[in-house]
Amino acid sequence: MRDWVEVRRGGYHDSVTLMRVSRRLSERPGVAGAMVAMGTGLNREMFGRMGFAVPDEAGPDDLVVAIRVEGEGPDEAGLDEARGALDGLLREVSRPPAQAGLLGAPAPARTTGSAAARGDATVALLSVPGPHVFPEAMDALDAGLNVMIFSDNVPVAQEITLKEAAARRGLIVMGPDCGTAVIGGAGLGFANAVRPGPVGVVAASGTGAQQLMCLLDAAGAGVSHVLGVGGRDLSPEVSGRSALAALAALDADPATELIVLVSKPPAPQVLDLIREAARRLDTPVVFALPLPGEDDLTRAAEQALRALGRPVPAWPRWTSPRGAAPVSGRALRGLFAGGTLRDEAEMIARDVLGWELEARGHRFTDFGDDAYTRGRAHPMIDPTLRLEALRAEAADDGCGVLLLDVVLGYGAEPDPAAALAPAVAAALRDRPDLAVVVSLCGTPADPQDRDRQAVALCEAGADVFASNAQATRHALTLVDGSIVEGTPR
């Protein structure tokens, strides 16, 4: 093995771009490891963990490149090759040089405020690192733009300041940590290509909103707008400031006939406040909360359809010809990219199997959780960690059923089945007694094409469901043959 570490002054790229470069570099033959990242404290820690020594002078504004190649000796050609590949990758992702042409396009704006002044935008989508969000968000609000903050790690005091500033200007701040919005047909962040329709969604949960919009699309209903509010909006500190603004805006929107509010479990006093506000609206509000005794996302979608006087369809499913038999006595392992989809699956499992899931070896993991995304892209963009976990679970005899979600849409990886289907097929080849169930959140119009993804996964041996709740119940029947699928609670 040979290590090569280089500090490049002032070569800034965003973290997602660099993670992609790192990943593509690591995949090259002869490369045992690679990391390309800005020299922030967190990244330095990651370099250290990988065994790379980063020079002290590398600061957060410097690009640090670390490559480990296989083989020994100073005249190792692999290193030169990897370095060449790295330069190529960086060139590829570099922005074109600032256009200085007399009549050419002016150089790109350098702040959100400057970009806002150039056009006629209605919303700013911010995904800079959390500690740097505030100035960009204030720029947007001062320019009369609404704000969607995709980033997390924004201090809660700043969140409140921004939301108060927005309220004074008659605007809304969606986020921080808001992954999903659909506004007038445009998907911001992780969002699916859904048909326009009568349902407005207020979402304190990104994948919860995606599940809802996909089911509504499948039912032919569609959405008017999906307004994210951020995972912390319904906390006691933030007190639903954005949820209340979003409810009021959708109530005033002529295209919205019904509102669905989807959230991870909110603070009880904030939920009371929201319910009270919802009662005062002219537009009916349906709640979709992963709480015991509340509707799951699929039931909330069904309730919304009934309230609109529309038929509830049979939700799309693709059953593998493999015909998995129940595998009683073994554990269910849920490997999720979507936090709310994980929570929903766990809630349903507790409902069916009782409260001692962990004691019986059942586990539900959210790979989108901070613990798995430190210094790494979200599993909807980079599946590496989850694929590793899939292999590990398949190698564990105690595991009988694997439950996975696949979330499609704008922003998500271009072809998740390309990596996942072969991994599923390999797992089932080694473990004929294993069953794999996939909850596939997407629409036929998504860039990845839901139906093509479904067929690929199904052919690999997985049972595929458009409803996460149905996928979970199906997985539960495989774990315990005494459970009958579709039993009402």
Add this chain to the structure above:
Amino acid sequence: MSDHRDMHRAHRLGGLLSREPGVVATGVEVLASALADQAVPVEAVDWRPPPPGTESALAAVLGDPGHAEANARAVQRMVTARPHLVDVRPARDVLGLEPGTFLHAGPPLEWDRASGPMRGALVGAMLLEGLAETPRGAERRLERGAAVFEPCHHHAAVGPMAGVVSPSMWMLVVEDAEHGGTSYCSLNEGLGKVLRYGAYGPEVIERLAWMGEVLGPALREAVRRHGPIDLMALIAQALQMGDELHNRNRAATSLLLRELAPALAAAEEVPRARAAEALRFAAGNDHFFLNAGMAAAKACADAARGVPGSSLVVAMARNGTDFGIQVSGTGDRWFTGPAGVPDGLYLGGYGPDDANPDIGDSAITETAGMGGFALAAAPAIVRFVGGEVPDAVAATQRMYEITLAEHPVLQIPLLSFRGTPVGVDVARVVRTGILPVIDTGIAGREAGTGQVGAGLVEPPANVFTDALHALAETA
């Protein structure tokens, strides 16, 4: 009732749900491209992280509820100022300057830290005022602390290069007809071996004596006879004639002479021979207008001072050792750093080794949206300051990223008459790392040399981060 209306307004979210969506995308590129893939209009920001350690200061300054309004008010005052040239008078009368007191360019400075050209100019001023017989004698007296130095900026004045003002020098008096302020600048000596570049030879002192005896009084009579001259109107015209009003003042000088010549010819108090001398001197100096433009810019910048919470820069000035700025929301405090050496072209056999660090109050022109900020208006000089026409356009366009407004009066034909970028915002400089571009002359580092070149220079970045932290403390 009004609550109800407010609620109603709040629901509309700036047309978010009713208008065609348009997005400004700042950060991760995949999110911007996902929007472009949906054919949604998206303006992507080329974002870079600000310097480490500035996050909380930026949040404190920008989170101050009155900040945006304070900046809007300050820059509005800057661009609505209407400076007029109203009089020409000796510094001793108009500034109350006592013998043995001198003004200088830039932030405060002591003799020990003064650079060659600053020392040279002070020596020359001592000789002019008759406070020393010889340069060596003047230097010894200055070393011993025989004179008092104060920044021009502390007296509502500005001076180009060394900016040295002594009691007998005549000052242009400029009044702001909108906000009522008054500002001052000395008379321009021409190019070559001149006091402001640190030269103090006999020809320099003779010229200054003539300026006090002949030029000053002649200009006074001409200006008084003419009545107040609207300098912003004149500057706006000159900008459309190829001047950027810092390193090129040819059009503005001609326009000013066109105003003054008839009045001077008609002034009975001025003998014909002296009027002719004065006109010939002014017409022979393409930079004759510079000092009037600087006084005008100073009046505009001073109108924007003292707005609490505002991060608008109201002075950028160099004393040959330090570069200093003052900010509207932090009063008279200077934020200083080492003055850089300009990058440019050199006269004759001079080179970068002969250059003194940046010097002069003339960056007041950039402070008020002219000079380097208006480079796109002056294609004739871009080679002189090292570049091609597209570089000049790019420089002006880059300045829009760090300024608060586009000047309503000063317009650039090449940019379809877009107003010049005006009003440097400390916060935007820190956020973008883009530093103001300043046109400048280059003084020789040895006292007595004079001008060695001209070019472009940038302030040290720390002055902006220091100002930001100071503002954050007041927020």
